[in-house]
Amino acid sequence: MPTDIRNGEPLAAVDLGSNSFHLLVARYEHGSLRLIDRMRDSVRMALGLRPDGSLEPARRDRALAALARFGQRLRAIPHDRVHAVATNTVRLLANPQAFLLPAETALGHPIEIIGGREEARLIYLGVAHDLAQSNHRRLVVDIGGGSTEFIIGQGLKPLETESVQMGCVASTLRFFGDGKYTSKRWRQAQTEIAMELQQFAANYRAHGWSEAVGSSGTAKAIGNIVQASGWSDQGISAASLVRLRDAILTAGSIDNLRLAGLAEDRIPILAGGVAILEATFTTFALERMTVCETAMREGLLYDMLGRGMHGDPRAGSIAALAARYGVDHTQAARVRHAAMKLFDQVADAWRLGGFEREVLGWSADIHEIGLAIAHSLHHIHGAYIIAHSDLAGFSRQGQQALAAIIRSHRRKPDRDSINALPDRLRRPMRRLTALLRLAALFERARTTEAMPPLHLTADERTLQIDLPSEWLDRHPLTRADLDQERDYFKALDLKLHVRALDKKIDRVA
Numbered sequence: 001m002p003t004d005i006r007n008g009e010p011l012a013a014v015d016l017g018s019n020s021f022h023l024l025v026a027r028y029e030h031g032s033l034r035l036i037d038r039m040r041d042s043v044r045m046a047l048g049l050r051p052d053g054s055l056e057p058a059r060r061d062r063a064l065a066a067l068a069r070f071g072q073r074l075r076a077i078p079h080d081r082v083h084a085v086a087t088n089t090v091r092l093l094a095n096p097q098a099f100l101l102p103a104e105t106a107l108g109h110p111i112e113i114i115g116g117r118e119e120a121r122l123i124y125l126g127v128a129h130d131l132a133q134s135n136h137r138r139l140v141v142d143i144g145g146g147s148t149e150f151i152i153g154q155g156l157k158p159l160e161t162e163s164v165q166m167g168c169v170a171s172t173l174r175f176f177g178d179g180k181y182t183s184k185r186w187r188q189a190q191t192e193i194a195m196e197l198q199q200f201a202a203n204y205r206a207h208g209w210s211e212a213v214g215s216s217g218t219a220k221a222i223g224n225i226v227q228a229s230g231w232s233d234q235g236i237s238a239a240s241l242v243r244l245r246d247a248i249l250t251a252g253s254i255d256n257l258r259l260a261g262l263a264e265d266r267i268p269i270l271a272g273g274v275a276i277l278e279a280t281f282t283t284f285a286l287e288r289m290t291v292c293e294t295a296m297r298e299g300l301l302y303d304m305l306g307r308g309m310h311g312d313p314r315a316g317s318i319a320a321l322a323a324r325y326g327v328d329h330t331q332a333a334r335v336r337h338a339a340m341k342l343f344d345q346v347a348d349a350w351r352l353g354g355f356e357r358e359v360l361g362w363s364a365d366i367h368e369i370g371l372a373i374a375h376s377l378h379h380i381h382g383a384y385i386i387a388h389s390d391l392a393g394f395s396r397q398g399q400q401a402l403a404a405i406i407r408s409h410r411r412k413p414d415r416d417s418i419n420a421l422p423d424r425l426r427r428p429m430r431r432l433t434a435l436l437r438l439a440a441l442f443e444r445a446r447t448t449e450a451m452p453p454l455h456l457t458a459d460e461r462t463l464q465i466d467l468p469s470e471w472l473d474r475h476p477l478t479r480a481d482l483d484q485e486r487d488y489f490k491a492l493d494l495k496l497h498v499r500a501l502d503k504k505i506d507r508v509a
Contacts, residue, residue: 005305010036012077013300014070014084014107018046019145019169019269020217021063022297023070025077033301039073041066042265045089046146046169053094060099067106074108080355082109083300085395087119088146088167097422110424112395116163119296120149121313121392124158126299127215127292136210139284142295143218143276145169145269150200150280152207160207161390164196168218172272179254181271186249189272193279201283212286216295218273221266223291228261235290238281245278303393313393318362321389325372327365331446336364338451339439345456346463350431360432363405367436370406383407383417397422401429409436413491430492434463437488441481463489464497472500 005011005028015022025037043066048059055063074082086103090096090113104111114122123142131138137159140151146167152160166174175189214223214236222244226232229247231240244259248271251257257267280286306312322332339360343352370382387403394402404417418429442451452475455466465482472479482498489496 010077010081011301011304012074012082013297013304014067014074014082014109014111015295015297015300016045016063016067016084016086016090016103016111017145017296018087018089018147018167019044021066021070023073024297024301025073026301028305033305037073039070041069044145044169044269046167047173049089049092049146053092055093055099063099064102064106067103071106071108079109081304083304084109084111085114085119085122085296085300086111087114087296088116088144088165091115091396092146100422104424110422112397114395115390116147116149117161117390118392118394119147120151120161120163121158122299122303123149123215123296124151124153124161124299125156125302126294126296127213128153128156129298129302130292130294131213134211137208139204139209139212139286140215140292141212141219141277141280141289142215143168143273144216148276148280150204152204152209160200160204162200162204164199166193166196166276168269168273168276170272171276172269174272175275176254176271181248181252181254181257183249186245186275189275190279190282193276194283197279197283204284212284212289213292214277214289215292217266218269218277219289219291220293221263221270222274222277224261224263225259226261229259235288236277237288238286241274241278241281244274248274307393312358314358314362314391314398317391317393318365321369321386321391322366325366325369325385327369327371331368331443332365334443334446335367335436335439336361338443339364339435341451342435342438342456346431346435346458349458350428352428352431356428356432359401359405359429360435363402363409363432363436364439366402367406367409367440379407379410397425401425404429405433405436408433408492409440412488413437415491418492430494434489434492434494434496437485438465441478441485444478444481461493462495462497464499466499466501469500469502 048056226240370378
């Protein structure tokens, strides 16, 4: 993400939720965001998720049609000013790329899959910017279509984040799939949902909070109903939630469910959402919950603004990871410095930009993270740590890309991990892997000796290194390593040429 967001420039967020797709367009004006356009489509992707992880064709077509409409609105906005993410339902697909490839074509922009805790972080970011500033802790609950996120935060900082696999669409299907509402089914729903919440409830209660906030469509829908029905003067009270539950059970079925303030498109999924919220009130002993108008889509905009103004949470995640696993910062800095110098020589030829430069730098920072487990195969251990950690700011694809580079930065590169990336990432990640391999190779001695004077030239399939003959003669181990790299580079779809020159080469700074 570039750091030069200019006054008056548009930014856009696209949220592919399990229930609804949302598009927000805002303009950056004098240090803040001003909303200028909003679009929404009740796609209900979660309804089309089959047990085998495939997506029903009709639901897929509806999703692509919605994204195509969004794409028309975004046509004039550059890729680096659009942040599009997919959440729980796409996470659960057996083959997410089979959906994402046509989805990105329809939208005209890349779409990232984010994990549950990253979703929770973004939700809190959106909510915190909408509420009055306070130093008190808040509990934020966001009931989506396929998952529910729970966050304890203070100010603009989330302190605890959790995501559970239950949402208004999924829970309605699970407990009330035939559209019938009975007390027995409701008790079953309360028991099973409460069991999910108990996994982290004690930890959350130990942290404590002074205010509970509900965000997204389910909380707003329930708030509208209890206020329109005269059951609550402000927000959602525990007593009003009980009256809403009783009204649903009295209706007995979806066909009879008609309540003041209940929008037509919310009728099919209301029961699941209310069941989750009632279990939440019971588990966390809540008396009242305020309703917030903002949610993850606003959080995406503020996250983009933060990245563009030198507040990228991904850099913080990398630093925290390096500290947690005791990375040798001095060696990491040497490799980063070398990698950046190599990058700068081939960036134009390989069409690598600011995003790729950031990824290469982060990869250098944590390329030895696996040493905390064992020296043997530490590149494999490191890749596993990265792929399975909750890294704030990173999408699933972003973590996979980092893991693929670390997995392939030494010994034989792993084709499978790179080929598992989205098409748009494969070629640049292969090239970044090649640069990290060379940087680590030249800094293998772990000394203060300066980088050798060298020159890189590159084209689509070839990387050539020019080195002084006398330097190669004085470094036979490096020369042998470079000879071996020729074979390893084939797995990166690159040919490596090492040319020994007698003439002087401009030294790399």
